[in-house]
Amino acid sequence: MTAVERHRGRRVLRVLARSAQRAGTLRMVVLTTGGAVLASTAICYLSYCAFGVPVLDGSISSQIALAAPVAVPLLVAPPLNWYLAASITVISGLLDDVDRVRRQLLAEAVERDRLHAQLEWQALRDPLTGLLNRRGFFDRAGAFGAGRDLLVISVDIDDFKQVNDRFGHSVGDDVLREVAGMLSRAAGEDALVGRLGGDEFIAVVDGADQDAVGRVRAGLASLPITLSTSTAVVVGASVGVATLTVGESIDAAIAPADLDMYTMKQRRRVDRSVDVIRRR
Structure with missing residues (x-):
């Protein structure tokens, strides 16, 4: 991820955080793209899970930290807006996690190439x-x-x-x-x-x-x-x-x-x- 992408992602998080302060009790999970991860299969069914939005069902992994409530309307079919009203959390430090995962995947790919070359050398x-x-x-x-x-x-x-x-x-x-x-x-x-x-x-x-x-x-x-x-x-x-x-x-x-x-x-x-x- 480039510095420009990281800066843009953090701006998205700040905008959504300010929206959360005005929204009161509504919460959601924010991705680097500014999209949302739904909290329950019921809400997922009512909104747009058909478009590939993952469902957490209320689970919180070790990479998710408790943060301020966030609420953003999910446009389903204009002019109707749906809001999430479930207890989820904002992903904290997700941009750094993305970089870490990307580096890990790259290292794993390099290691796979090395092992493949080693096995080929041993075979031939x-x-x-x-x-x-x-x-x-x-x-x-x-x-x-x-x-x-x-x-x-x-x-x-x-x-x-x-x-x-x-x-x-x-x-x-x-x-x-x-x-x-x-x-x-x-x-x-x-x-x-x-x-x-x-x-x-x-x-x-x-x-x-x-x-x-x-x-x-x-x-x-x-x-x-x-x-x-x-x-x-x-x-x-x-x-x-x-x-x-x-x-x-x-x-x-x-x-x-x-x-x-x-x-x-x-x-x-x-x-x-x-x-x-x-x-x-």
Whole structure:
């Protein structure tokens, strides 16, 4: 409510209060609009409840304070005027209450939006890495990069089981987060990046960004990760690539990208993919 509206509403209340002093014993409830709330269903029936005037039936809430009697004619059908003769009270401080309720409703709306966004994030995001999960990735993949060729990059950590076996699952979680971060940075901020499950990741980039594939392969070929135990490990990941042409579904490119990734993984098996490289 603006200051002008608040001032106008208070003027209405003052005018009605002066009318009450002249009226003697007649009373009613004043709204911010200057309208009236009827006291009984009988009076409501005789006047204009059909137009949406609420009925209090004599009840007084904690927000209503006893005030001077007020009386105002309610025009039903000209030239007849009806007056309320029931024991109700003037609403005290209603303008402030309206502001308070409005702020409360706004806060509730903001909170609902926040909860909705949080639930959506939880439904579509991997809680460990913050990347899109399988559902989130495929939900967005259909509309991503519409009308242009794309590159699908499939990533799988080499011998990830050894990380968990040698260092524990908490270290394995650290490795997953590091790989997710490296993949996101290498693919670029415009890429669609997700964790499909376990140690499998995927990224989709613009087909013209051939350098993205090189950045991903270079970044994940030998990724040193320092552990909280002051031990560092080197983790490698195999990367496969396939082209997704305009009009094809994402599934059409994932299979060849996975095949390319597994071919690279076989070649890398002769290399050391997980090792302790430094102890302090």
